[in-house]
Amino acid sequence: MGRISRRSFIERTGALAAATTLPTLKLRGAAQQVDDQPADPAPTTRITLRVNGETHELEVEDRWTLAEVLRDHLGLTGTKVGCDRGECGACTVRLDGTTVYSCSQLAVWADGRAVSTVEGLADGDQLNALQQRFVAHDGPQCGFCTAGQLMSASALLDDTPNPTRDQVREGLVGNICRCSNYNRYVEAVLDGASADAPSARALTTVGALTPRIDAPERVTGRARYTGDVRLPGMLYARVLRSPHPHARVRRVDTRPAERLPGVRAVISRNTCDVVWTSGDSRNDRFLFNDPVRFVGDPVAAVAAVDRHTAEEALEAIVVDYEPLNFVLDPEEALRPGAVEIQPGGNLSPRGRGVREPEVYERGDLDAGFAASDVVLEDAFTSKHINNAQLEPRVSVARWDGDRLTVWTPTQGISNCQRDLARDLDLPPADVRVVCEYMGGGFGNKNQCQDSDLIAAVLARETGSAVKLEYTRKEDFLGVHGRWPTRQYYRVGATRDGTLQAIELRGYSGLGPHRKSSGGIAGIELFRCPNVRRVVHPTYTNMTVSANFRGPAYPQGVWGIESMMDQMAHELEIDPVAFHLKNVSRAYLDETPYTSWALPECIARGAEIFGWASRWRRAGAGDVAVRRGVGMATGAFSARTGRSSAVLRLDGDGHLWVHVGVTDIGTGAKTTMALLAAEAMEMRLDDVSVVWGDTDRCPYSVGESGSRTTVQTGDAVLAAAADLRQQLVVQGPPRGDAVLVAEATTNPRIEGMARYASAAHFVELEVDVAVGHVRVVRYVAVHESGRILNPLTSASQVKGGVTIGIGMALHEELRYDRATGIPVNPGYYGARVMTHLDTPEIEVHFVEPEDAYGPYGAKAIGEPPIIPVVAAIGNAIFNATGRRLHELPFSRDRILEALA
């Protein structure tokens, strides 16, 4: 054989034999017309793809993945890319009937083969049977994983038309759902009866089992997420990040990158001094900082004609770093001699310049301990874990003259607009924020993120629209996760099981910037005369920490509930009895609750779970597989606050609800629609929601802190009341006439606290030989006032509990201590929960009357994760007699504890 050319092989494959007379699309880069193409074009191959029955002839670059071709070049954006590494499953398509990760498949491999994507499932507007079941069983929360779940489920059902529950879990196990709605997806595939029942206090629409009004969009791939936005002439941006945890940036030379063909702009600290104030930053945080203070801190950003060119350009940027000392652990960061991460020291200031820890106290601690028969001391260490929502951070920015539009997955369009306007020095009216659909967030898409600002600056520099997509690894390092803590407790009680004193000294690692409180919450769950809590929110050189579902609680409740469990054990009291004696009856023992049913949740849960017959004192037995039970409680604020709503009733009788919600996956749009339907005594089908666009929606608080239902819901009800008054006075509108009502509500609750609460019960097995924990049964009883939609509310609980199990058993961002570099960012490294790791979560609601909130509704998004780690830790203690003091309770820690 002589010299072998690539073409000779290609031709020998016979790939082109199937070529038809279809015109070949010439595709290059991002498939838009641009004048300066990159030099040295990559090798291409002509392929034939049959996608959902339609034949496409394409000239593709050999390096393009199938996902890239489907999304960028065929416009089939129903297939999502969550990790681009074959670690999440969002991109699952079927290739000749077989499921594959289209991100981990070269497009040339699909030559001549049949590709099926989510877009091919429905027949026009008619959903197929599986899609209908996904809607009915509330499969999609955020919907970003849904296409992949559907493709795996379709393949499974083609092979196994009547699968067992375990077969479904195994068939779908290659698809992560970070909303963790695994129970629902399995139900949908099985189409079995769901355990959900209408609310005990149902009204007409409120309290019924209502599928999400936008679920059809999410099961068909029609829902447009920010990554699916494609604008004419749009450029692609990438960010260069620091490889050092702490370093002075001596020099950034962007010129070699600027000279590359196809590169339109490079920005760095040299040229950009925009300050990113979002969150709770007590220090000026620039888009590009000097020094850089964590691995992943942005140093420069590039806009180019396609993402391939943008990535090439990053490599051409020359940065001269002067590494500085770094510190990862918050306690070490506060010791004398620790490197100063922010001017003024590493203890994050409480207010402007007040460098003191956060202190809460009541009673007389010394007297409390003196009065105690038993005093316990212990310490607990929780870790930084990433929110890991399926949709990575992505922003698209475009300037129309002086007016900026940013498409971004944000949990609050109004706050994001305000932040962008402030940081870019624009009038708010000149900033439009659009978020149609978003793929989860759990707190790390609050407000405005740096990607929004970087995209906006690059768009202004280039005069073109710019899309900035974070890779999965960047999302793990460059956005934020849960703050790590160390908690030192001392708890005293008398022999009769009455708490006398609680002391907590806590440290939380914020990373180098303050984006949230770094609080350690949980002691307020207990009634106790003498309490002192001192928390040190501390700057470190770890990646930034801020809000992640239930922010301050899951780790804090683990600490305090472990102490309570241990105290009950020492006093030989049943933990349920101990809780019923000691849980809070008034907030911080002084402020009455508007309504409060935690004791009832505990009692109900204990009864449903069969606690009395299952619980025995910890540590008995020497069997290979040890069973144990555990319980823990939680509470979360359900306070009222300011939001607005505009209602418009058309002459044809259709009601439009304008609210500034974005629907992170909780079902906020559906909730707003059903509140309006209830208040107006209309059918849900006659109500539409206008959402996710600051040009079309009034202020809403944002989907964080479990506030949307209460705050924006109150505004919807107030506007509806106004509209009904108008109807009484004017009668219904006719023809082109409309009735419009608006309301901005901000109800005050004087002298009372408003909290949702929960009690969780878990039974698990510990296989001591291999350190494996299997959750056998999980019962979650929640009090969230009136349940407006038991279907989506129970989904929130199931998802929150499942994420909590992952936090308890698997997840940790692990750092190399010598270099300060995290070694395992990404889905595989994070070991988030999968179908097979997830037990059935039994959900029950207690529904007391409450005079505030829409029809008495409280919070349901944040609370479910709160008791989980504690309940599991307590159950492991009950099974093995060993209490684990460091998260996660992974196999290594369990084996070491039992060794």
Added chain:
Amino acid sequence: MAVIRDVIPQLELFQPTSADDALALLAEHGSDAWVYAGGLDTLDWFKDRVRRPRVVVDLGGIDSLKEIRSIADGGIEIGAMARLIDVVEHAEIRSQFPALAYAARSAASPQIRNIGTIGGNVSQDTRCWYYRDGWTCYRAGGNICYASPPTAMNREHCILGASRCVAVSPSDTAPVLVALEAEMVVRRGRDERVVSAEDYFVGPEIDIERMTVLEPGDLLMLIRLPSTWAAARVYFEKVRDRDTWDFPLVNVATAIQESGGMIQDVRVVVNGVAPTPVRLRAVENAIRGKARNEQTAEQAGNIAIQGVAPLTHNGFKVNLLKNLVKRSIRDEPANL
């Protein structure tokens, strides 16, 4: 680390349709060529831009490498490009060597088994975080191991047999193949050689930059399972963090020829504890000829951990190794 990547840099892709053509390409391009099987390991390297081969030889078009067939002596030959799902579902493999089907099914996720190949599964590179992330360690041609210091994250690394590098082989099928005395048929140009599965894997003391005997120009053609262990009791168990996707923390494959409750012959192989799958010969010698019972299993477990040298974060693997070896002798195989 500084440059976080997702898209694949330029590559020149060849898609030969015969093994001869593939071998000719590999001969021509030598160390510039990268063999692409299912692509799972490969695309990670490319997207991270830690590996940038000039030429990529895609074996996906070579049908002869995908065959699974029975052979005259009762054994089975599995083409290197047979997918893991093919191994899982193959009736003959399931009846003769169920532990191999079980191990193949324990690898990764359904979507990965649908394109991942048996050849790729045994020849894949290690998952050491440091090495995969492009740190210039011994294995990457440097002069240091980042994973072994006490400050390092090494819970997934070696407790046995380390030599400078402490990374482990991540394969689930490899220990089963070693236990079953599989033969790996390797071609280089027109020359074919047969390497026992046990010798297929190369530790750092032999070559720190490779995981297998394959050198540039070599191609793994097929894996031959002789009938020797077809009727044996073969136990496979994998321990990992989650119930899917994850590579093994430790796995074990133990093949026992048993007669009247006595262990006539035995091969005990573990992976995830050393740079290669390891045959525990001391264990085999100690329990050969003994009754298969709790006491023998206990003894096997204790011998298995002789000479272990755990790092800062992987001491748990010692107990895991002991307990898995013990179980593999005492308990009944789960299989499919």
